[in-house]
Amino acid sequence: MNTHGKKYRAASERRDQAKAYDSKQAIALVKGMAFAKFDETVEVAIRLGVDPRHADQVVRGTVVLPAGTGKTMRVLVIAAGAKVQEAQDAGADFVGTEFLQKIKDGWLDFDVLIATPDQMGQLGQLGRVLGPRGLMPNPKAGTVTFDVAKAVRESKGGKIEFRVDKGGNVHAPIGKVSFTPEQLESNFTALLDTIVRAKPAAAKGVYIRNVAISSSMGPGVTIDTTPFR
Missing domain, CATH: 3.30.190.20 (Ribosomal protein L1/L10, rRNA-binding domain)
Incomplete structure (x- = not known):
């Protein structure tokens, strides 16, 4: 057969x-x-x-x-203060700490999640949701950083x-x-x-x-x- x-x-x-x-x-x-x-x-x-x-x-x-990659990447940045505008200027699709609650409610319409180090305490609570899907930010992957502009450009750029x-x-x-x-x-x-x-x-x-x-x-x-x- x-x-x-x-x-x-x-x-x-x-x-x-x-x-x-x-x-x-x-x-x-x-x-x-x-x-x-x-x-x-x-x-x-x-x-x-x-x-x-x-x-x-x-x-x-x-x-x-x-x-x-040939794929349009939807980038979410969890950040506050001046980093919000920095991420938006770099081309992030979604920016802000309000998305933490949306993720808790089941929203996962993004491909890459970038976070500033000061936000990881709150993101850690979502490990069971993000981890199995490969969406949890990680310093080794460059997705936990204060240089959100660079991280966004790299994610969008391949x-x-x-x-x-x-x-x-x-x-x-x-x-x-x-x-x-x-x-x-x-x-x-x-x-x-x-x-x-x-x-x-x-x-x-x-x-x-x-x-x-x-x-x-x-x-x-x-x-x-x-x-x-």
Whole structure:
């Protein structure tokens, strides 16, 4: 019994499943194999040689994708005083402490939550709501800061956060199928370079083990990891 539809199987025949391609070839294949009627997201899956069970081998960070994500990010800033105007001037969609109550009432129509450090005491009460959805601000991600203007601009401009999962994998979007090959290549390179720089000192052996790229609905393409070792 087949587990994939005809379009998926037809797309799969365009790539050699046993071959590892260079990033430019892989991106061209992914764009060519996309068959959905919507603008699919291009995603990268990276298998790392780390053991996330140990705190000193957790890989986490952020990167600003040069060509953006292709998604319009709705940014909420929890701040007071002069920081309210600063966030509004930087392009934040929602600003103010009144949104704390709205979140308590079930409102979650935003993609990124930025907060100034003095507001984290109140936000901590919403951890059970925000945490599971990946919306809780974090200093390591640059979303707990007094420089709200910079944080807003980065979030609007293509900043993404990545974190290794329990299996030692990192999954991250690098744009849309409608992006040019050059845009996807620049985003891919920025992501991989950042992950390579984030290698924990405690990690032993091969760090970048496997890399694959795919569109939301399309088959994956394996990328040669030699340049990243």
